[in-house]
Amino acid sequence: METDVILIGAGPIGLETACALKHAGVDYIHLEAGQIGQTIYDWPRHARFFSSPERVAIAGIPVQTHDQEQLIGEVYLAYLRSVVEIYDLDIHLYEPVTAIERSDTGFVVTSNKRGTARNYRSRYLVLATGDMNTPNRLGIPGEELPHVSHRFDEPHRYFRQKLLVVGGRNSALEAALRCFRAGAYVSLSYRRPYLDSSRTNSRLHLELSILTRKNYIPFYPSTVPVAVGPEHVDLGPSRYGGASKRETGLIRVDADFVLLLTGFQGQVEWLKNLGAGFHPESEIPKINEATMETSVPGLFVAGTAVSGNQQSYKVFVATAHEHGPKIVRAITGTSHAPFGTVPSRRYPFTIQDIASKDS
Ligand SMILES: Cc1cc2nc3c(=O)[nH]c(=O)nc-3n(C[C@H](O)[C@H](O)[C@H](O)COP(=O)(O)OP(=O)(O)OC[C@H]3O[C@@H](n4cnc5c(N)ncnc54)[C@H](O)[C@@H]3O)c2cc1C
Structure with a gap:
């Protein structure tokens, strides 16, 4: 199957990127190894977030809670389901990507759907696979x-x-x-x-x-x-x-x-195998901050996957809201209207503002 963009991972930032792609009318295929928000789903559902609700709200859709306090995982998962329904996102759930290769025109992605290998081809590839894939x-x-x-x-x-x-x-x-x-x-x-x-x-x-x-x-x-x-x-x-x-x-x-509970690592191996550059002495991929593109043309990274290895760098949902729109801008060459209509929901946060211990 051929498409313009293959997006891998349906955590908060993968979903926010999907909303941006759909909003811009880009043809894309979205693959997720498990259920949406799988990283959060894998933890006790009553674990409380550290970020305040507006910082983890995505795609311009506010999170309203009964107590205005930080969310628990269960509530955030319900919110993510609503985002998917509001934007009517098409996600290939329970379809893990098992291999990625470069081709003359872009990328070939192989997934596993209930034991059957599927191949997808695209010009652009976005990795939104998080930074908690493998325990240390x-x-x-x-x-x-x-x-x-x-x-x-x-x-x-x-x-x-x-x-x-x-x-x-x-x-x-x-x-x-x-x-x-x-x-x-x-x-x-x-x-x-x-x-x-x-x-x-x-x-x-x-x-x-x-x-x-x-x-x-x-x-x-x-x-x-x-x-x-x-x-x-x-x-x-x-x-x-x-x-x-x-x-x-x-x-x-x-x-x-x-x-x-000694931490996790992202899937840096894929980036390495595809030839992406890394900062010396760290597992952090080199990324163009304006576009989120790696040193491999057409290969983008969004969300906490930017960290490569969470031991060495820290990205939060709140500091990753611009990733999707930046990628869409790089791919389409045009800026699209910001998400949502409430000005205060446009996340004027930067990593300097909130990359503090409690973000
Ligand atoms: C209990 C708890 C509390 C947290 N509190 C906060 C908080 O307060 N603030 C905050 O910003 N963050 C918090 N986090 C971290 C939060 O989970 C991450 O910041 C957030 O999930 C990152 O979003 P993401 O979309 O970048 O990656 P993820 O949510 O990790 O999503 C990555 C997705 O990619 C999928 N994927 C991975 N490999 C493949 C593959 N091979 N094929 C297909 N799909 C694949 C995964 O299944 C997953 O769904 C918390 C996490 C936990 C567990």
Whole structure:
């Protein structure tokens, strides 16, 4: 099948890009590995966003909530469904892309629809595949045991169970706090010597600081898991040091369950295989900020996929609203009317404005 643009990924920014393409009358095909908003769907639906509602609203459609507070995932997914219905977007759901190649005229994309390979050809390709595709694996013995997970599902599972949470960013702190409140016996291991307020949401940081200081949640700073057993985890010293006594030996922590919340990586391999340039010493693709085009002509990146690897750069929904319109402008050569009719819904945010810890 041939089209002008193939768009991969139907997270918030993939959807916003689809709205921009449709708004401009561009012929495109939209492929999504799972359901719309799959990244958010994969997390506990009651996890609360850190961004305020207007910052995660897309395509000029405001989010209205009963309490004007930050959204939970379930509400955001309902909102995304409404956006798809309002714009009547055509998305090939549950059709993961398995391969991308360059052709003389653009790109050939292969997908897998229920076991059957499908091929699509286009002049332009937009990757809106996010930055949470693959968990950062530690490569330690026991990591594949059934009581070890790289994703937080929901707290009930851990009631009256010993749970070791590994990590010190928002997802780890959120999991530790919610499981503690749900009656789990939570411990926390983090590779850095302290929980860094500049890297975490202020509410979570405050709560965890109190709980760890009072030892309601035993905290093992400057440690990393070195092996997981059926009922324990051995923690060794991390390269960040700072916990003098602990640096010398292993600490054995009892654990019925282990959550390794140590971050994720995007699909940088595709970009590399297609020949896109990367900034030296990082996994960040080189992108023309005005057009979102990579160094490969016709290959664009939108949303958090811009980060390449979320360890090294941070893009939020709020700072990515311009990605879709920029791509459409680059492809069509013309600017289209902004989304929506409410001036305050035109997202006058920049990365400098809001790329702060709580965005
Ligand atoms: C609990 C939680 C709270 C969060 N809070 C905030 C917040 O407050 N503010 C904020 O800005 N962000 C927040 N985030 C992060 C938010 O999820 C991302 O910022 C947002 O989803 C990025 O949108 P995106 O469209 O760029 O990528 P994603 O939402 O990650 O979408 C990428 C899509 O691409 C699809 N895809 C990947 N590979 C393929 C493939 N091979 N073939 C086809 N499709 C593919 C995926 O299935 C996915 O649907 C939060 C995330 C979680 C989990």
